[in-house]
Amino acid sequence: MKYDVIIAGAGAAGIMCAIEAGKRGRKVLIIERAEKIGKKILISGGGRCNFTNKKVTSKNYLSANEHFSKSALARFSQNDFIALVEKHGIAYHEKTLGQLFCDGSSREIISMLAVECANAGVEIKVNCSIEEVKKETSFLLQTTAGEFECDSFVIASGGLSIPKIGATNFGYKVADQFGLSIVTPYPALVPLLWSDKDRSVYGDLSGIALPVTVTCGKVSFSESMLFTHKGLSGPAILQISSYWKEGEAISIDLLQHIDLEKMFLKYRTVRSELGYILSRQLPKNFVQKWCGANYPSKPMNQISDKDLRKISEMLHKWKVVPTGTEGFEKAEVTAGGVDTKELSSKTMEATKIGGLFFIGEVVDVTGWLGGYNFQWAWSSGWAAGQAV
Ligand SMILES: Cc1cc2nc3c(=O)[nH]c(=O)nc-3n(C[C@H](O)[C@H](O)[C@H](O)COP(=O)(O)OP(=O)(O)OC[C@H]3O[C@@H](n4cnc5c(N)ncnc54)[C@H](O)[C@@H]3O)c2cc1C
Known part of the structure; x- marks a missing residue:
C-alpha cells in the first residue's frame, strides 16, 4: 500500500x-x-x-x-x-x-x-x-x-x-x-543510587521526603526529594539526574530556607544537643543517621564555632556521590x-x-x-x- x-x-x-x-x-x-x-x-x-x-x-x-x-x-x-x-x-x-x-x-x-x-x-x-x-x-x-x-x-x-x-x-x-x-x-529523569556506604547509613529512611535545593555543576533545582531503599528520588533528584554524569557529586541544600549558622548562634550557649536542635528543622530519623555518620551529637555549648560552621556547611551542601541511576527501566x-x-x-x-x-x-x-x-x-x- x-x-x-x-x-x-x-x-x-x-x-x-x-x-x-x-x-x-x-x-x-x-x-x-x-x-x-x-x-x-x-x-x-x-x-x-x-x-x-x-x-x-x-x-x-x-x-x-x-x-x-x-x-x-x-x-x-x-x-x-x-x-x-x-x-x-x-x-x-x-x-x-x-x-x-x-x-x-x-x-x-x-x-x-x-x-x-x-x-x-x-x-x-x-x-x-x-x-x-x-x-x-x-x-x-x-x-x-x-x-x-x-x-x-x-x-x-x-x-x-x-x-x-x-x-x-x-x-x-x-x-x-x-x-x-x-x-x-x-x-534521564531517573532515580539515583546510593554507594554501599551511604545505603548502609540512609537506606532505611525510605519514604522520607524533604524540600531541598539540589545542585550539579552549574544547574540547581528546588523541589522535593525522596529517600528510597536504593537511593534518592523525587522531583528534585529526577531533574538533576538529567545533568548528572557518573563519578560526579551532587550537592544538596537540606535547609534551603534557613541560615543554619545564624540559627546556631541563637543556641550557642544552651545545653541542648545538636541532634535535638537539628530535628526541629529536619526529620528526626534523618538527623540521627546524619549525626551518626558525620558529627556525633553533643550539647551545643560544647561545640566549637569552627565545628558549627562546618556542620552548617555540610547540611547546606550535603555531598552525595551516586554510583549510578536506576537505568532505562525507571527513567x-x-x-x-x-x-x-x-x-x-x-x-x-x-x-x-x-x-x-x-x-x-x-x-x-x-x-x-x-x-x-x-x-x-x-x-x-x-x-x-x-x-x-
Ligand atoms: C512513567 C512516565 C510518565 C511520564 N509522564 C510525563 C508527563 O506527565 N509529562 C511529560 O511531559 N512527559 C512525561 N513522560 C515523558 C513522555 O511520556 C515522553 O517524553 C513522550 O511520550 C515521548 O513521546 P514520543 O511520541 O516521542 O514517544 P513515545 O510516547 O515513546 O511513543 C513511541 C511509540 O513508538 C512505538 N514504536 C517503537 N518502535 C516501533 C517500531 N519499530 N514500529 C512501530 N512502532 C514502534 C512505541 O510502541 C511507542 O508507542 C513520562 C514518561 C514516563 C515513562
Whole structure:
C-alpha cells in the first residue's frame, strides 16, 4: 500500500504529526507496534497526564544545540496545545510550577487525539512493527503486516525508557542506517543510587521526603526529594539526574530556607544537643543517621564555632556521590538521541536524506520534569506535520 506519509509510532509526537499532515490533505498511516495508541500518555503524570507547562522556553530542555527547539516550540506553543484541550472540553488544573494536569484521566487526552486523527482521515495500524526500511525513490517499509510505501517517513518511535511498555531502539537504528549521527542516549529523569556506604547509613529512611535545593555543576533545582531503599528520588533528584554524569557529586541544600549558622548562634550557649536542635528543622530519623555518620551529637555549648560552621556547611551542601541511576527501566525519558545538527529545526527533516523526519523523544532534545517532554512531542510533531 502506498501512502504520502507513514509515521513510525503512535505516541504523542507521531499522533500530533499525523493529525497535522492529515489536515493538509495527505494520505497518512501511523504504524504502532503496541496493541493500542498512546501507551505512555496513559501512564503519564500518575494517570493524569501532565500534558504541558504554562511556561515553556528552550532553557527547559537539554540538547547539544540549545537553540534547536526554539522554532518548533514557538510555532506550536503550550498555548496552542492548551487551546486544543479546551476545545475538547477537557478539565485541567495547575499542580505546581506551571504544570498542567487533567482533572480526570490521561485517557481524555488519548480520546482527544483519536478524535482529531479520525477527523483528519488518519489511518492507524496497531500490533504492527516496522522491521526494515529501504529508500529508493520512495521509502519501502517491511513490517510484520507486509510491505508499505511512502514519500515521507517520520520516525516517532521514542527513546529507550520503560522497555516494559514497548520502547525500542528502532529510531536510532534507522538514523544509523542512513548515516546520521547520534548523541549517545542515556537514562534521564531517573532515580539515583546510593554507594554501599551511604545505603548502609540512609537506606532505611525510605519514604522520607524533604524540600531541598539540589545542585550539579552549574544547574540547581528546588523541589522535593525522596529517600528510597536504593537511593534518592523525587522531583528534585529526577531533574538533576538529567545533568548528572557518573563519578560526579551532587550537592544538596537540606535547609534551603534557613541560615543554619545564624540559627546556631541563637543556641550557642544552651545545653541542648545538636541532634535535638537539628530535628526541629529536619526529620528526626534523618538527623540521627546524619549525626551518626558525620558529627556525633553533643550539647551545643560544647561545640566549637569552627565545628558549627562546618556542620552548617555540610547540611547546606550535603555531598552525595551516586554510583549510578536506576537505568532505562525507571527513567521517564531518554536524553541524547538523533543529533540535531542532522535535522532542520523548522521541519525536523534530515538535511541529508529528503523525506526522512525525526520527532519527539528520539531526537536529542530532552525536557525537564513538568510537562516539557510532551510539549516537545506536540511541537516537533506539529512542525513535521506542516512539512511532510
Ligand atoms: C512513567 C512516565 C510518565 C511520564 N509522564 C510525563 C508527563 O506527565 N509529562 C511529560 O511531559 N512527559 C512525561 N513522560 C515523558 C513522555 O511520556 C515522553 O517524553 C513522550 O511520550 C515521548 O513521546 P514520543 O511520541 O516521542 O514517544 P513515545 O510516547 O515513546 O511513543 C513511541 C511509540 O513508538 C512505538 N514504536 C517503537 N518502535 C516501533 C517500531 N519499530 N514500529 C512501530 N512502532 C514502534 C512505541 O510502541 C511507542 O508507542 C513520562 C514518561 C514516563 C515513562
